[in-house]
Amino acid sequence: MTETTSLPRRVRVGYGLGSVATGAFGTVPGLMLLPYLTDTLGVTALVAGLVVLLPKAWDVVLNPIAGRISDRSDHPLGPRRPFLLRAGLPLALAFALIFASPGFSNTVVETAWVLVFFLAAATAYAFFQVPYVAMPAEMTTSYLERTRLMTWRVAILASTILVAGASAPAIRDAVGGRDGYRLMGVVMAVLILAGVIGAYRGTRRAPVGRATPGPGTLRDQLRIVAEQRQFRLLLTTFVLQALATGAMLAGVDYLAGDVLERSGAATILFVCFVGPALVLTPLWAQLGSRIGKKRGYVLSSSVLLVGAVIASTAQVAPAPVVFAAVGLVGVGYAGCQVFPLAMLPDVAAVDARTSGTSRVGVFTGVWTAGETLGLAVGPGLFAVVLAVGSYRSGTTGDIVQPDSALTAITLGFSVVPAALVLLSLWWLGRYSLDAQEVDR
DSSP, rough: OOOOSSSSSSHHHHHHHHHHHHHHHHHIIIIIHHHHIISSOOOOOHHHEEEHHHHHHHHHHHHHHHHHHHTOOOOTOOSTHHHHHHHHHHHHHHHHHHHOOOOOHHHHHHHHHHHHHHHHHHHHHHHHHHHHHHHHHHHOOOOHHHHHHHHHHHHHHHHHHHHHHHHHHHHHHHHHHHHHHHHHHHHHHHHHHHHHHHHHHTTSSSSSOOOOOSSSHHHHHHHHHHHHHHHHHHHHHHHHHHHHHHHHHHHHHIIIIIIIITTTHHHHHHHHHHHHHHHHHHHHHHHHHHHHHHHHHHHHHHHHHHHHHHTTTTTSOOOOHHHHHHHHHHHHHHHHHHOOOOOOHHHHHHHHHSSSSHHHHHHHHEEEEEEOOOOHHHHHHHHHHHTTTTTOOOOOSSSOOOHHHHHHHHHHHHHHHHHHHHHHHHHHHOOOHHHHHHHH
């Protein structure tokens, strides 16, 4: 590993720009794809949930492979950076095509179109995201510098999620119908492309690690990684919370349109969810430097949990109360992004020091596979809750939902995520890696 402990600000910002691509792709499908399938294409809730889930499930298999491939890369620009362009450009193109169906008369063909191009985008995303997330462990050896690096990344990620998540439904609603979705897809693809190019150019002067990859097959490496207790605990915590936030993202459009029944409520909810991160991300990082990353992670998770519980009153509480509850979720969400992303390189660095070989690509591949699975199963879980509540799909906007569907939307957006976050805290409580052990 490089001995660099402090990175120039331009490198921190340049690295963080990659979150423009990851934020847009990680947010917009989870927010827009399920309602696009159920309310525009007329796909049933369960089938729509499968379409959202399957490409992400494919990523679960592909991400460790992408990590292993980047571990063994000997490109002169480094083992990770070339993948930013190689995978990022196809990612932007495939994303635009997800919502660009020419309008087939057959629902099965329409559904197949979405599935094929979402699968293509997910494949490209794996080979972008895994090397991108692996880079910090090779850019610096400092425990605190990785937190600073993640602060920039999460701040830009939060900004992107806010811009993409708020503008995507606004673009769709301004144009309307299929054309609205098509235009939204193109705009988001351009945003992804900007992040890809920004990260590639911004990290051109970043230190490059040249650690020797571990011996053995991919299966051997995955087995060794699975035996790392601290990694297992951190990953389980993060996956459960990704599952929770994936369900909440999928429910925003439904909660806004069917429960709150307020024009523009989807944009307001999303701003409340992500907006606090723009201000609080550096504050969470500062708090973590004082009390430790684990304590900061526990605190931020608890705040998210309380906000989700309050949001369960959405059917009876005034809309401002629901917006405030989602804002509280956003306060916790900011910390729940900063801390685990800063803790992952610590786990990989300790493993590299004790084993003498680098498995950061495999660690990152498994990590992103878990995150992808959580963010995919979240909308799928929400779709199952909709189906249980007898949600009515259709191609027109005048369908009246039964009370059971409204209850399902509310529970899927609040109680189910709250239960998942509560469960994650049990795993997080057993994590024990601290600054003294990392910097030893």
